[in-house]
Amino acid sequence: MGKLIYLMGKSSSGKDTVYRELLRDPSLNFKKVVLYTTRPIREGETDGVQYHFVDDEVYLRFLGENKLIESRVYNTYHGLWRYFTVDDGSVDLSKDDYLIIGTLDSYEKTANYYGKDKVLPIYIEVDDGIRLERALSRERAQDNPRYEEMCRRFLADTADFSDARMEQAGITRRFNNEDLDGCLNEIKDYISENM
Numbered sequence: 783m784g785k786l787i788y789l790m791g792k793s794s795s796g797k798d799t800v801y802r803e804l805l806r807d808p809s810l811n812f813k814k815v816v817l818y819t820t821r822p823i824r825e826g827e828t829d830g831v832q833y834h835f836v837d838d839e840v841y842l843r844f845l846g847e848n849k850l851i852e853s854r855v856y857n858t859y860h861g862l863w864r865y866f867t868v869d870d871g872s873v874d875l876s877k878d879d880y881l882i883i884g885t886l887d888s889y890e891k892t893a894n895y896y897g898k899d900k901v902l903p904i905y906i907e908v909d910d911g912i913r914l915e916r917a918l919s920r921e922r923a924q925d926n927p928r929y930e931e932m933c934r935r936f937l938a939d940t941a942d943f944s945d946a947r948m949e950q951a952g953i954t955r956r957f958n959n960e961d962l963d964g965c966l967n968e969i970k971d972y973i974s975e976n977m
Contacts, residue, residue, distance in 0.1 A: 784875035791906035792939035815882035821863035852891030
């Protein structure tokens, strides 16, 4: 039976880098789950790779078809942005293991949908100062930096990933990502122990 390996962490904790490295490892042979969003595509992103970039009409269609596993909406400085996971037929846990990135809320809803025994949480963390530097660097590289949104996300993460919320979700293991190679090795060992 397959598993969903669920990566999560505060913004700019390095989830995307860890995700890419785990996908590249042929010994793990993970398939990826691509989430959906209504937010604008960023410089350097590709539709269907980081996310499926869609509009509210597509979201409402999935909602009407009862295909939403979970969804979140953020009232950003640039309007409402939705992020959501869809049962679109791309996940078959009878055949494969999958890698997915999300929030603590999306992890909980996905674990409830597939079964907690089929979803392995991986929480990635890094010092807040390092996260802030990374976030600022990423925004500066955009054609149209969204500094207000960067700050909103940074502050919201404190509540979203509070110790109490983590404990409530049953997440006790944390992986520090200040040293990428060390973090990846710890995560691979943990996955191996729990598959």
